[in-house]
Amino acid sequence: MARKIIIDTDPGQDDAVAILLALASPELQVLGLTAVAGNVPLPLTALNARKIVELAGRPDIPVFAGCDRPLARKLVTAENVHGQTGLDGIELPEPTIPLQPQHGVDFIIDTLRREPAGTVTLVPVGPLTNIAQAFRQAPDIVARVPQIVLMGGAYFEVGNVTPAAEFNIYVDPEAAAEIFAAGVPLVVMPLDATHQALTSRDWIEGVRALPGRCGPAVASWTDFFERFDKEKYGSQGAPLHDPCTIAWLLRPDLFEGRRINVEIETEGRFTTGMTVADWWRVTGRPANALFIRHVDRDGFFALLSERLARLP
Numbered sequence: 127m128a129r130k131i132i133i134d135t136d137p138g139q140d141d142a143v144a145i146l147l148a149l150a151s152p153e154l155q156v157l158g159l160t161a162v163a164g165n166v167p168l169p170l171t172a173l174n175a176r177k178i179v180e181l182a183g184r185p186d187i188p189v190f191a192g193c194d195r196p197l198a199r200k201l202v203t204a205e206n207v208h209g210q211t212g213l214d215g216i217e218l219p220e221p222t223i224p225l226q227p228q229h230g231v232d233f234i235i236d237t238l239r240r241e242p243a244g245t246v247t248l249v250p251v252g253p254l255t256n257i258a259q260a261f262r263q264a265p266d267i268v269a270r271v272p273q274i275v276l277m278g279g280a281y282f283e284v285g286n287v288t289p290a291a292e293f294n295i296y297v298d299p300e301a302a303a304e305i306f307a308a309g310v311p312l313v314v315m316p317l318d319a320t321h322q323a324l325t326s327r328d329w330i331e332g333v334r335a336l337p338g339r340c341g342p343a344v345a346s347w348t349d350f351f352e353r354f355d356k357e358k359y360g361s362q363g364a365p366l367h368d369p370c371t372i373a374w375l376l377r378p379d380l381f382e383g384r385r386i387n388v389e390i391e392t393e394g395r396f397t398t399g400m401t402v403a404d405w406w407r408v409t410g411r412p413a414n415a416l417f418i419r420h421v422d423r424d425g426f427f428a429l430l431s432e433r434l435a436r437l438p
Contacts, residue, residue: 128155129375130245132234134192135368136164136252137174138208139215139347143430144251144277144368145175146340149182150433151376157237157246158188160230164252164297165204166212168194171252174213176221181343183438185223192230192256196298204293207354215350216343234260238267246270247375251277251368253294258301261308271310275371278302279388279401280317282419291399292317295390299399303390312415314388315370316401319381319418323370325352325363329427333434340437366430373426374418380425383418387411 131154135141148154159179161172172191179187195201208214226233234256238246248271250257261268278294285291295302306312325348334345352364374381387409391400403417 128153129247130155130157130241131247131249131375132157132160132237134160134162134248134250134252134256135175136162136166136171137178138165138171138212138252138368139351140366140368141165141251142174142178142213142347143344143366144372145178146182146344146437147369147372147430147433149179149184149187150436151372153376154372156187158190158233160190160192160233160256162192162230162252162256163194163201164294165208167201167203168192170212172225173221174211176223176225177213177218180221180223181218181340188226189223190226190228190230190233193259196253196255197258197300199298199300202297207351209350213347216346218343230256231259231263235264235267238270239264243270244272247272248274249276249371249375250274251371253297254278254301254305255298258298258304261304268308268310273311273313274305275313275315275374277315277320277368277371279314279403281401281403281405281417283317283321285400286317288399290391290394290397292401295401296399299390299392303392306388306390306414313374314401314415314417315367315374316417317367319383319421320365320367320370322421322423323366323426324423325366329431332431336435338438341434344434369430370421370426373429377425377429380422380429381418382420383416385413386415386417387413388415388417
């Protein structure tokens with residue numbers, strides 16, 4: 127049976143590739159997308175999510191708007207990376223599918239209560255505001271979640287928005303702290319792993335040549351956002367962060383990590399949003415996360431190419 131997932135997202139070009147990878151994979155049943163404010167404000171992330179499911183030929187996937195700001199802070203966005211729309215690089219048509227009237231947090235709560243306990247995995251690839259708010263409003267659902275597979279954090283690679291913090295965690299560190307303390311098994315896909323998932327010109331041109339519309343869209347998105355990463359990191363390509371979560375669900379053998387304790391810094395003068403990863407297990411605190419540190423880059427991009435070729 128296909129694994130049921132909810133993707134919580136703030137698209138974002140790499141979010142879009144993650145969504146496409148999930149929709150191209152019969153091993154996964156995407157129950158819905160919940161949009162959150164992050165890379166761009168909520169009206170744009172909710173719009174972009176609808177554009178992406180239509181691009182994939184899946185207008186049956188419901189899209190819900192969630193929280194428009196962090197739990198306790200002013201929203202920080204990343205138009206400098208993703209462009210003013212969040213999906214700069216190719217202009218997609220206005221979506222025909224409506225935004226669902228239900229709030230995204232309520233959809234998460236209702237779905238976890240409706241489906242059998244232990245059957246719905248949460249896959250947040252943006253700030254963790256929606257998930258934390260759902261857990262606050264409905265503590266009974268926490269024990270029903272078998273796993274959260276999230277993109278966020280950094281330790282050995284340090285931060286990408288401050289010297290200490292990765293963007294998704296930095297935007298809402300209070301939400302992240304609550305999720306990391308909730309007791310749900312976590313798989314954490316940090317920059318330590320995703321910075322190894324670098325695009326190459328050969329791969330981009332390969333997906334651009336795929337039949338249909340999704341491959342060329344991915345190539346155009348990558349063309350846009352890799353210019354920022356190349357300048358920032360001096361790398362030959364750009365990291366595809368968010369698709370690593372979906373790839374882990376499909377092929378965990380492509381990744382290496384270890385179970386450790388991870389705490390979220392919410393009060394540091396210079397380190398707010400830091401994922402304090404006890405890689406060497408020096409604190410004695412119990413492990414709460416599988417913290418991924420390595421990815422098989424070639425295997426990851428081969429999987430991505432094979433699945434994107436299935437889309438229209």
